Amino acid sequence: MDSKAMKDIKIPMKERFGNYMVPVRDALEVFSGKWKIPIITALTFYETCGFKELERIVEGITPKMLSKELKFLEEHLLISRTVENTRPVTVTYSITEYGKTCKSVMSELYRWGVEHRKKVFDIEGQTWEEC
Amino acid sequence: MDSKAMKDIKIPMKERFGNYMVPVRDALEVFSGKWKIPIITALTFYETCGFKELERIVEGITPKMLSKELKFLEEHLLISRTVENTRPVTVTYSITEYGKTCKSVMSELYRWGVEHRKKVFDIEGQTWEEC
């Protein structure tokens, strides 16, 4: 008997799923990293913030990272940047209507993360509350 | 009038949300990176695969990365590793029941990613189908 006929050869992901991974990676590009979700959450909560305000609200971020992430989020249409004609010039960042659609993803990540923490860390005798 | 009383000072995220970010980052740890989702998807689809099989299915991955990611996913209880008593020894990796709970997160990431691609890239005259 032909052993090659016996073991069914599993075809690669791309062949099976095509570009299934592409939008998933797009989404991950937006949500992964240390700072994007905290910034989105801050702007979702406060609606509008200045640069220095965000620096204080998103604790630990450096101006370089904040600047970089804000540019990224603006390019991805999640936030908007407005220069106010004040002295000194102030810049306000706001969540866009589109940016608010992130909530569903973030709450799914949160929901799964809470369960995951229970599942994985309860074994090691830790509890979520202690963190 | 006191200007400090006028502008409401926005308190930091940690103070406002506590450890809200912790489970979100836990979830992102599992789903971010280049290979974890492809591996989870492959094992969700095929149920059980050998190491070399995964190397072929998840195209482009190196054995080092595959080994590393499989260890990670096993530690996080998403997959199980079984050594079969055959000659030569074969090792099979399977998705666990718990591992299947990733589906909800992945489909949310997919769903949002598809919309995002439309929103962001249609502007530049590209369409999702071309990718």
Added chain:
DNA sequence: TATAGTAGTATCTAAAAGTATAGCAGTATG
């Protein structure tokens, strides 16, 4: 004039993530 607040940029460094290449131990096939 010194200080502090606005919004950032520039430069350098460290750490993490990923890639390339090679090799090992075991078994089975021709």
Added chain:
DNA sequence: CATACTGCTATACTTTTAGATACTACTATA
């Protein structure tokens, strides 16, 4: 006995990401 398959590991390297530190330019206040 050479080749090729199984399941990996080791080493060195590059690329990406993030962080630390300092600095600019402008305005307002004491």
